[in-house]
Amino acid sequence: xxSDIIIRPLRAEDHEEWSRLWTAYLxxxxxxxxxxxxxxxxxxxLSGEAGEFQGxxxxxDGQPVGLTHYLxxxxxxxxxxxxxxxxxxxxxSARGRGAGRALIEAVHSAAKEAGIPDIYWQTQEFNYKGxxxxxxxxxxxxxxxxxxxx
Amino acid sequence: xxSDIIIRPLRAEDHEEWSRLWTAYLxxxxxxxxxxxxxxxxxxxLSGEAGEFQGxxxxxDGQPVGLTHYLxxxxxxxxxxxxxxxxxxxxxSARGRGAGRALIEAVHSAAKEAGIPDIYWQTQEFNYKGxxxxxxxxxxxxxxxxxxxx
Amino acid sequence: xxSDIIIRPLRAEDHEEWSRLWTAYLxxxxxxxxxxxxxxxxxxxLSGEAGEFQGxxxxxDGQPVGLTHYLxxxxxxxxxxxxxxxxxxxxxSARGRGAGRALIEAVHSAAKEAGIPDIYWQTQEFNYKGxxxxxxxxxxxxxxxxxxxx
Amino acid sequence: xxSDIIIRPLRAEDHEEWSRLWTAYLxxxxxxxxxxxxxxxxxxxLSGEAGEFQGxxxxxDGQPVGLTHYLxxxxxxxxxxxxxxxxxxxxxSARGRGAGRALIEAVHSAAKEAGIPDIYWQTQEFNYKGxxxxxxxxxxxxxxxxxxxx
Numbered sequence: 001x002x003s004d005i006i007i008r009p010l011r012a013e014d015h016e017e018w019s020r021l022w023t024a025y026l027x028x029x030x031x032x033x034x035x036x037x038x039x040x041x042x043x044x045x046l047s048g049e050a051g052e053f054q055g056x057x058x059x060x061d062g063q064p065v066g067l068t069h070y071l072x073x074x075x076x077x078x079x080x081x082x083x084x085x086x087x088x089x090x091x092x093s094a095r096g097r098g099a100g101r102a103l104i105e106a107v108h109s110a111a112k113e114a115g116i117p118d119i120y121w122q123t124q125e126f127n128y129k130g131x132x133x134x135x136x137x138x139x140x141x142x143x144x145x146x147x148x149x150x
Numbered sequence: 151x152x153s154d155i156i157i158r159p160l161r162a163e164d165h166e167e168w169s170r171l172w173t174a175y176l177x178x179x180x181x182x183x184x185x186x187x188x189x190x191x192x193x194x195x196l197s198g199e200a201g202e203f204q205g206x207x208x209x210x211d212g213q214p215v216g217l218t219h220y221l222x223x224x225x226x227x228x229x230x231x232x233x234x235x236x237x238x239x240x241x242x243s244a245r246g247r248g249a250g251r252a253l254i255e256a257v258h259s260a261a262k263e264a265g266i267p268d269i270y271w272q273t274q275e276f277n278y279k280g281x282x283x284x285x286x287x288x289x290x291x292x293x294x295x296x297x298x299x300x
Numbered sequence: 301x302x303s304d305i306i307i308r309p310l311r312a313e314d315h316e317e318w319s320r321l322w323t324a325y326l327x328x329x330x331x332x333x334x335x336x337x338x339x340x341x342x343x344x345x346l347s348g349e350a351g352e353f354q355g356x357x358x359x360x361d362g363q364p365v366g367l368t369h370y371l372x373x374x375x376x377x378x379x380x381x382x383x384x385x386x387x388x389x390x391x392x393s394a395r396g397r398g399a400g401r402a403l404i405e406a407v408h409s410a411a412k413e414a415g416i417p418d419i420y421w422q423t424q425e426f427n428y429k430g431x432x433x434x435x436x437x438x439x440x441x442x443x444x445x446x447x448x449x450x
Numbered sequence: 451x452x453s454d455i456i457i458r459p460l461r462a463e464d465h466e467e468w469s470r471l472w473t474a475y476l477x478x479x480x481x482x483x484x485x486x487x488x489x490x491x492x493x494x495x496l497s498g499e500a501g502e503f504q505g506x507x508x509x510x511d512g513q514p515v516g517l518t519h520y521l522x523x524x525x526x527x528x529x530x531x532x533x534x535x536x537x538x539x540x541x542x543s544a545r546g547r548g549a550g551r552a553l554i555e556a557v558h559s560a561a562k563e564a565g566i567p568d569i570y571w572q573t574q575e576f577n578y579k580g581x582x583x584x585x586x587x588x589x590x591x592x593x594x595x596x597x598x599x600x
Binding site (some may be wrong): 176275278279281282285 | 530575576578581582585
């Protein structure tokens with residue numbers, strides 16, 4: 001079913017397609033970010049350094065159709081780090097082919113290879129389409145999020 | 151009101167009181183952790199290194215009555231990092247005197263000093279007493295959390 | 301779009317199709333009811349008496365494909381009664397053609413004709429497909445439901 | 451603990467105290483109702499007729515300190531009716547003495563005497579104080595409420 005989807009690390013030559021996909025993703029959250037944030041994010045994603053987000057691309061027929069960004073970070077309740085999956089996106093035209101699921105599972109595999117057992121992500125309560133997938137793959141916790149702004 | 155509460159960084163000599171407070175906090179989440187996790191957590195909290203959680207203690211009359219643990223970590227949607235407030239606890243006997251509020255505000259100040267505008271935390275939907283405070287200080291987002299375990 | 305859908309009152313000759321549709325609906329809630337409840341419900345739905353639920357059928361090409369059950373009942377906060385929409389179902393094979401929306405709007409019209417301005421219904425938080433429709437037609441309130449059993 | 455609380459049916463001579471209590475309750479929901487609604491509601495509550503809400507008063511030392519309004523209405527999923535507890539209020543000065551709990555339990559008893567096994571009520575997700583009580587007495591269902599206005 002998902003056999004024609006390839007998940008691979010983000011690469012420098014993905015810059016244009018990555019920008020397109022991330023912009024489409026951010027638009028879902030009614031968010032626009034300045035060019036400086038794109039530049040900084042892309043450079044951090046490629047840095048390979050500890051404490052930086054990493055990126056994966058979903059490809060169908062050699063064409064990027066989805067992305068995810070995730071961060072390994074400390075967790076005090078365990079010796080192991082945890083993994084925060086921040087962004088997840090698939091082109092509308094490529095949906096229903098398993099790219100979202102494959103991206104989440106690839107993050108999970110990358111975490112496990114790094115000795116990290118759990119991944120987590122936030123989603124809006126009313127992200128019904130996303131949650132149809134997440135309910136199959138993961139567990140909804142009873143946690144909600146509070147934010148305090150500058 | 152909160153005038154007799156002092157918030158200060160966690161110190162090596164707090165080990166015993168810190169263990170007591172963290173154990174009481176974890177009990178609220180019906181969680182017990184092995185000694186190794188306590189040792190590792192305490193040593194990381196005191197390390198002062200980037201990528202590690204930091205700790206604050208709330209003191210009344212020279213006696214530790216509360217704690218919080220927080221982590222600065224990357225955020226892709228901004229140049230600035232963000233701040234994840236993980237643990238927050240006040241002794242039942244010291245409640246109602248503003249220690250919880252003072253701890254959150256001290257994390258917020260520490261974040262701002264580090265150039266980080268926002269802090270966020272998770273709480274259980276049914277943590278009514280906590281939410282009475284959080285609703286005064288912060289904004290509930292529409293986000294929920296999914297987890298995928300090893 | 302919904303031009304081929306007819307919404308009409310439940311009739312005695314619908315008994316078999318009504319049973320089929322209600323059973324399918326109840327199965328969604330993992331509920332099975334004894335024959336006695338079917339008999340009593342059907343007879344009450346057709347009674348035309350005050351204080352009883354009423355039923356509507358959605359028909360496509362003369363074939364029942366959906367149903368709804370609703371009750372007018374007192375409300376203390378207004379002179380007017382209110383309207384509780386209890387059950388709503390469309391055959392999977394007929395979905396996407398507007399039957400669910402037409403059923404809700406027909407209940408709303410029936411209520412308005414009876415001098416009742418508002419209708420309300422419950423749905424499970426995780427009824428994502430239903431909520432995609434409800435969010436277009438109605439407002440989610442901040443209310444949740446508690447139940448105390450015998 | 452609740453030994454000094456008496457729960458009894460609403461009576462005609464309660465009009466003034468009932469108005470005071472209901473006004474205070476409605477103020478919690480930032481609601482003001484015209485005199486006509488008060489008149490109609492009170493007269494319906496005392497009517498003793500089927501299809502009307504009924505009222506109970508909580509008394510301490512002969513003084514009304516709380517009220518509840520409830521309605522028996524049809525339910526299609528059972529032969530028995532169900533019971534909708536609409537309003538529940540205790541004077542702030544009388545809180546902590548068990549009046550809210552006693553009122554809910556009295557509605558439950560009245561329902562059982564009428565052959566009705568279950569009672570239910572709505573509450574706002576963020577009614578933390580109410581929910582501390584409800585979580586002890588009842589079960590939170592996964593249901594949320596949608597409303598469609600005139």
